[in-house]
Amino acid sequence: MDNHIEIQxxxxxxxxxxxxxxxxxxxxxxxxxxxxxxxxxxxxxGEPSWGYVFNLMLFIAEVIGITGTIVWRKWGVYVLVxxxxxxxxxxxxxxxxxxxIVDILLTIPILVLFIWxxxxxxxxxx
Numbered sequence: 001m002d003n004h005i006e007i008q009x010x011x012x013x014x015x016x017x018x019x020x021x022x023x024x025x026x027x028x029x030x031x032x033x034x035x036x037x038x039x040x041x042x043x044x045x046g047e048p049s050w051g052y053v054f055n056l057m058l059f060i061a062e063v064i065g066i067t068g069t070i071v072w073r074k075w076g077v078y079v080l081v082x083x084x085x086x087x088x089x090x091x092x093x094x095x096x097x098x099x100x101i102v103d104i105l106l107t108i109p110i111l112v113l114f115i116w117x118x119x120x121x122x123x124x125x126x
Contacts, residue, residue, distance in 0.1 A: 012121060013117070013120065013121065015113075015117045015120075016117040016118065016120070016121055018117075019110075019113060019114045019117045019118075020066065020069060020070065022110065022114075023062065023065075023066050023069075023080060023114070024066060026062070027059060027062040027063060027066065030055060030058065030059045030062065031059055033055060034052070034055055034056055034059060037052065054090065058083055058086070058087055061079055061082075061083050062080070062083055064076070064079055065077075065078075065079030065080035065083060066080065069118075072124055072125050072126055073125060073126055074122075074125045074126065077118050077125065080114070081111065081114075081115065084107060084110075084111045084114075085111075087107075088103070088104055088107050088108070091103050091104070092104060
């Protein structure tokens with residue numbers, strides 16, 4: 001009976017799973033942009049020459065952060081939050097267009113919701 005209670009207590013909850021699914025979807029789109037850069041050329045038209053390598057490093061860090069979050073590690077959450085902040089600030093500094101403003105306006109509320117979802121389960125993270 002104690003095992004059943006422990007399983008229910010450490011559940012992630014639907015909202016945290018939705019936020020993790022959002023992170024996985026963003027990583028998948030980043031992977032597609034890395035595999036098919038010509039298809040995403042219109043989105044990243046104003047990007048600096050080091051943008052491809054930067055996106056590759058962000059993708060690797062995203063996979064590490066998502067994996068860490070799924071296995072209940074605090075460093076996974078820290079990595080995901082840092083990736084969002086670094087990616088958003090890079091977009092703001094390098095693109096400086098209307099699309100970066102829309103990106104920031106959409107990304108920051110999602111980041112706040114992710115932090116809220118994690119905060120509710122923070123005591124379960126190691």
